[in-house]
Amino acid sequence: MDNNKYSVINTHVHNIDGFAKVTGRATYTFDVTLPNMLYGKILRSPHPHAKILKIDYSKALEFPGVVGVVTGKEDTLGVKQGIWRRYQDLCDEQVLTVDKVRYIGEPVAAVAALTEDIAEQALDLIEVDYEVLPAVYEPMEGIKKEAPEIHEGFERNINVTRHIEWGDTDAAFEEAEYVREDWFKVGGQHHVSMETRAAVSDYTPDGKLTIYHSNQSPYYLQALMAGVLGMREGDIRVISRYVGGAFGGKFELDGAIFCSAVLSKKLNRPVKIIYTREEDFIASKRRTPMFYYVRTGVKKDGTFLAREAKVFTNGGAYTGMGATALYLTGFFHSFPYRWRGYRFDGYRVYTNTLPSTSMRGFGAPQAMFTSEQQIEWIAADLGLDPIEMRRKNSHYPGYEVPGQATIGSCGIDQCYDEIQKWIKDKGTLPDNRAIGISACGFMTGGIFNWFDTPYAFSAAMVTINQDGTVELHVGAQDMGQGSNTTLAIICAETLGVKMEDIKLHASDTDHCPPDLGAWGSRQTLMTGNAVKMAAEDAKKQLLEFAYAHAHIVSKTGLNIVYDLDIKDRWVHNVARPERGVDYSELVRIALRGKEGQKIVGRGFYTPHRKGMISPAYSYMLQGVEVEIDEETGKIRLIDSLTAHDCGQPINHLGLIGQLEGAFSMAAGYGYLEYMPFEDGMLMNPNLVDYHMIRATEMPPTAVAEIDTYEPEGPYGAKEAGEGLTNPTAAAIGNAIFHRFGVQMKENPIRPEMILNALKEKKEQEKAGKKK
């Protein structure tokens, strides 16, 4: 941050929502109460796979305080929807199912009552006749000929396939002097947002529907709800002012929004549905579990030649965003390295379990757990320095991933330097500790338009009031990651005003432009570019009046070669900065000049000609010092350093917070957060048995910022905060490898797995001695 050339960017700006949040004034969906409001509860399937023969809710309707009941068959259009709107086959979920359930927890009916307790009790009075069907829970079972069919027409339960290939992979393998292949089993993970799924729907007799909802893309929710309710998008207003976390799990329709809207439409009263923590666990979605086969061919000097991966993902009952996660795991499995030949075959398989979808990292944490461990093992097999081996094969600025992506900025080389120094400075570690490293890269927003939006991916509007204050309207969604602050910073910097001048309006589809929302680390770059463009537009209009009244600004008149600018609310001659006028005065001149109309700046952004995946990529290398108890197999994280290239940092405090948060989630994925299922039932749907990392278990999470300049990003910025979910599981695995020489091929890496691996190793050593 030294020598910062900016006034606002990369300074210590506090979160603009901070006061509202820390003083309890922020209104989350949970806090919304409307006159005459009812409370809804959802009856859920107890079976993993069954036909619904009959639903009798007459007793529930008679229960005092119950106002209405809805079922999929009687009260919905039965529309099969999905976020992949361009591909009808992948729109496979009815939310409130009509005739079949495909996982335990799937919504079957919903009740609205005067209180939540009454609604809960009424659920027990609904009688459902099921015909229980055979079920399948694992993808490798699901593809067998004899497996039950979960969705009609999807042979062998294959939901989606993805093939990525470049170069002559087979020829590259032929040339390899060393080939290694491994199978991995990579786990799921729950989003565990602090705020569970929540919605308040208010349908009024004039045919308008207002929905307060916890999500990460109000525009997506508005459009999806229009589709399933048979309404016009413009007649639906979605408001998501404050959101308590989402992490990739909240931009699809959920039972809360759908059932509350159907109930409200039927009863003409507002209906509120809040998921309990258990409901959120069993009936939302999760990170996609995967079986990963990886074959890698290299030269003996460590030059990477060929890689092949075959992946089966446990898709659960519905598609959701899982189709995107499948493609991205395939792409990022190649990162951040150059391969002469690369081939990925991915298969997403339906099972009778909780659907899997996107989650922070979007398929890349799974890819990196397998890739970065295998690379470490290859380095050990060949007696090479694992950092130097990675370095010689890494991406560089201008590199083209064949047919997929062009790399603009890339600071991975500096990342290697930082981690090498960190390891060196550590010196000799105690016997029970070791350091593991892992590299990765990540996208800065997705280029794909599977949602089929006709709008620009991001848009922004800047309006200047007579006192110089600025109204910034964006369609982006702050879900706790701080995007509102980041966008306000970009606006303030570009317009040349102070942070306190910016009033940001977001999260309301009636008053904000459409935007794809918060996923794939897209908002800083995409919405940021739109904000920058809108602010530049407004500033240009202001400066036109400044040029027209040059005698006021420059005092002596303005030479044609002189430029004017605004910085820190001072409109000035760039060549003679002391000569200028207060920004508010210029705003008043402009307002009069425009006959009283406010200055309005508009901006938008849609990526063009940027490859298949993303307009820009972040890079990082992480080192984690791990202590492992040989007797119990327990892991303790001692220290960590992440060297992270996010381009030009915009919101410095936000960046640090994002990186720390990502580490905690990534560490949990590495060794704690386990989702065991038995006959399709999640066995630990609560925060006692589902172990997330706790404050006392968090190691220091230092960050070495590698500042590069990303040409596509606003002020050179790119991704931060999601990509860092990718390396940690592999880094922990690599530390265990260096400590004991055992290879962990499944995550989360649980104590019993370490003990089993040690036992197996001892037995092998014993058998070897006997020979």
Next chain:
Amino acid sequence: MSEKAPVICPVCGKHAKTGSAIDCARHMFGTGDKAHKEWVDAQGLSFIDLLIEQATTPGNKSYELLAEYIEKAQGKK
């Protein structure tokens, strides 16, 4: 020496990315709709079995086999 004509998909007529039959096979697997599946099955192959074979064994055998059939079909035209 005459250059090979670029391969086009026997179902939808799409030109293969590099003009090769293997790229056309990738396109057919990737599209995977009813029409493409039926064409593969009509050759005496099984679309789904080829897909599973590709998924469960190293290498590119399924694509190569389908590419042979595409080339044969191309030759017949």
